Amino acid sequence: MSDKKPLSSVNDFVVRFANVNGSGSASANEMFARAILRHGVPVSPRNIFPSNIQGLPTWYEVRVTEDGHLGARGGVDMMVAMNPQTWDKDVAGIEPGGYLFYDSTKPMPSTKFRDDITVIGVPLTAITNSTYTDPRQRQLFKNIIYLGALSALLDMDPKLIEQLIGEQYKGKEKLLSSNVHALHLGRDWALQNLKCPIGLRVKKSDKVGDRIFIEGNSAAALGAVYGGATVCAWYPITPSSSVAEAFTAHCKKFRHDPQTGKAKYAIVQGEDELASIGIVIGASWNGARSFTATSGPGISLMTEFIGLSYFAEIPAVIMNIQRAGPSTGMPTRTQQCDIIACAYASHGDTKHVLLFPEDPAEAFEFAAAAFDLAERLQTTIFLMLDLDIGMNHRLCRPLKWDDSKQYDRGKVMTAEMLDEGRDFGRYLDVDGDGIPYRTYPGTHPTKGSYFTRGTSRDRYARYSEEGSVYADNMQRLMRKFETAQDLVPRPLQANAERPTKYGVIYFGSTSPAMDEAIGLLEARGHQLDRLRIRAFPFHSSVASFLAEHDFVYVVEQNRDSQLRQLIVNENGIDPVRLVPIVHYDGTPITARYIAKAIGDHQDHLKVTPLRKAVS
């Protein structure tokens, strides 16, 4: 019936599971991804889920990628269609020559299929119902049964899946054996009734190495533990809630006094985002490392306090796990859409430090570094994650920590320093870097106290509405921001093989797709130098990169090319030279998308690839 040759590929394909949320499919699907990793083959999984708890469609996509392309690829080679609600769309989304895996217990009319795909029916419900009587068991084991069937179809080693089940249900013998049993029910049925394997296959490899598989939110939360955060205040909001939840879990493991059992941390679920940031500001003012995690709507609510943090110079760390805005937007879809909102958050003239990690490993490092930066610079530091990094398991290098590292607590004047007669002016720039000294409350009986306020004041923290006093302070804050440039993570540049007049700037979760796109563009004859921005304020190397290239593409996941706006604004360069490449439908950006957009633009410029010009 097929008029297209079935797809054939080893260790390079995309499987998408279409499920109903609340059906318990997530753990089976995740086990599928982990099982492939255990074959030594990199995977890049993504949850595509609704803002809902039960009954709405949810998808889990696994990109199997021996070459290690961890960005979303686009397209589906095999659809595991378990959700009748989305059947038509799911079937339509399969690549020509692809495969459709479905529950064939009830016959489907032929019009519900396609001629150009391979249809694989497994009577999952029939198998489940004949084996189990408990409705919940039927539901859960159905997922494991399809996992078993897939293992046969994709030529996976069942021993590796059994091993995973063993690890997951360690000490729960009954659950362990019943899961293994269900796995083999599915696997045996497929081996006896279907042609196994199909054209898509998993073959053992050694491309995973020592990499780990972790969600960005968990890694960022662990970074906060390593970075010495002791106070966390938060308000639940997708997709950031799992940061605070992971911080709680990590603290339970690492932060209890072994003798007394007491907690070396305090976590408060605030009544809203205003209270959360208020608690953070109060704790930081009083010398504790403190953070909150939120998403766009939370940032909007926090902006008054963020201005206070900037102006009264109080450290704060805000992890912003970005989702599609504006307003409630698409709470469970990814974007990089709060760049401007965070860079210039709050009324009046403000500027804030932003950090852009590309994956969980950097989220861990930058989260820990954010506390040093916040205390050094005495201001808010934004850790800009997004849903794509935060809520998906990502394969990344192992987390690393240098045990010789001490925390940089910034400029804090102690009782001893005050007794030595050091001049303490809370807003006095003694070192020329714009950063004044602060004292913690309760430091000294007669020296070093001051009144913190959001109103204008002089260098000694005395209230003042004098224009010159106000301007002096605002200029110092600018100096401090310039100091920040050299303290934040620098951009990373990777040049094309041959000199080129074209460059591309990107950041955060766009990274893996961009890296892959470079290969695709090279294949089309386009050479591009790359600059991955890792922080704002921009290091001077950003200006140099712009000066060295005629055109620079700025690739980002929002409608208004916000990073490009920020670059234009902060560097005062001709906007024409910065070409926006934007992707903002809420799905993660793909290499195919980037390569096409940049490639088309390059073609449009009638660029003669250098190779041809030379030959």
Add this chain to the structure above:
Amino acid sequence: MTYIAKPKFHHPGLKKNELGYTHRDYEGKISTLCAGCGHDSITASIIEACYELSIEPHRVAKISGIGCSSKTPDYFLGNSHGFNSVHGRMPSVLTGANLANRDLIYLGVSGDGDSASIGFGQFAHSIRRGVNMTYIVENNGVYGLTKGQFSATADRGSKSKKGVTNTDNAIDLVAIALQLGATFVARSFSGDKTQLVPLIAAAIRHKGASFIDVISPCIAFNNHAGSTKSFDYVREHNDAVNRLDVLVGRDPIAVDYAPGTVQMVEQHDGSKIALRKIDADYDPHDRLGAQTFLARHAAKGQIVTGLLYVDPDAEDLHEHLNTVETPLNTLEADTLCPGSAALDKFNASLR
């Protein structure tokens, strides 16, 4: 604004407290509020209470929101750190500060606009959590700094200076604090220092969320006929349930009072409150009774003052969170950071 520096010299014979501090050591800058403002009387009472308790002035953190009342922390405890934060957000800032260092005394100063309107939520939730603090609302029923708009504590039927009648129902912060589980709830009047000073002292010694609503007439915008927060009105309608003394490190002097009218309350830290009861039936350990008493008197147009409720065995947020005794802000990498060996193990669990 404070342009005049306060002279530092004082009379050599000035009385000293147990720690050797004089009254002057608890003072702050010269107030910039209107002459005769009730808030300044509260400031004086705070100074008096801290002096009497022999608190080290720099071990107090003064935190406020925005408004006339929130400016006052600049006028007392000049050697303490103060934080004039964001409108209505004193409670969250105080909560965070308290979490960072449980060893300081936290004094939250707020107004009725700050706590009953814009910050009503934060007021409620800080009380709910049992933050160890003394939360004082300087309640004048009016927005003074923006020139006389009604606040949410203004009584229905009360007239503004411009002659407008308030048609909205009033929020009684004391009733709310009782309902939310505050473990020390009191009301007083800025013009009644005898009652207010010991109340503040007792609140400071109380471990847990202490709330004091202090009616504090605004002489500029809310001290006219028709206002229910004016000096005259409050004096006429004030119904005190008790007068108290706070006894710290001294033998109880209950013998001074006639038996049957004095009730001793021992607080968590060993300090004692001697309550001279004016209303013989009043039991300050009965939350439900306090709520009923309050409602009954409110219906009669009476403003009940005194210590309305205290739970001497209250717990605070730190106990709920089981935090270490050492202030969190003193912990360093050696105790906070799990180190590379733990990280290697963590990595291994993710493969």
